[in-house]
Amino acid sequence: MKKDQTILIINGNPTDLLVLIEDLKLWGFNLMIAHNGESGLQKAAQSNPDLILLDVRMPxxxxxxxxxxxxxxxxxxxxxxxxxxxxxxxxDKIKGLEMGAVDYITKSFQPDEVLARINRHLEINALRKQLEAQNAQLNNHQLKLVG
Structure with a gap:
């Protein structure tokens, strides 16, 4: 998986994640940080990051x-x-997954595990986007044949 992808971190206290932030930078990810939910929603809509790391507990x-x-x-x-x-x-795990989260990590995370989870979900998302693009091409082709 290429590492020039953007990760948005939404966390009420990013100093809690300094080690993770440094690791993500070392691994070649572009990072955006939002300090609260509202800012995170705005940044996500404006920049369309490849993945979001979202803290559950925020004011x-x-x-x-x-x-x-x-x-x-x-x-x-x-x-x-x-x-x-x-x-x-x-x-909390069940609620998050039911709401649409793809995974969770605990704050006592191991860097290798975090990287593996991030890479897996970035790969799945890239494949999903590729499939959507191919479906759009097929639909356009079908419209041309019918029309």
Whole structure:
């Protein structure tokens, strides 16, 4: 997977993720940081990142609400969201996955595991985009044949 992709990190306290941020930079990812849910929603809609790392616990608008808004917006619905969870409760994991998150990582993360999860979801997203483009081409071709 090529590493010139953009990851949006939405976290109420990005200093919690300094090590992760440095690792992501070393791995060649372009990063955008949003310090709250509203800013994250705006940045996601404006820049269409390849993946979003979203903290569950944020003041004002928590990660679940942000994820719901991302998935209800046609411009951002296809962006993979990985939740960052400090205290892993089964109900939080299930709720996040049901809301459209593709995965979760715990704040006591191992860098190699985070990279593997990110790469896997970036690859899946790239394949999804490729499939959508091919479907659009087929639909256009079909319209030309019918019309």
């Amino acid at each position: 004002v608008m928590d990660g679940f609400e942000v994820c719901e808004k991302l998935k209800n917006n046609s411009e951002t619905a296809g962006i993979p969201v990985i939740f960052i969870i400090a205290d892993v409760h089964q109900t």
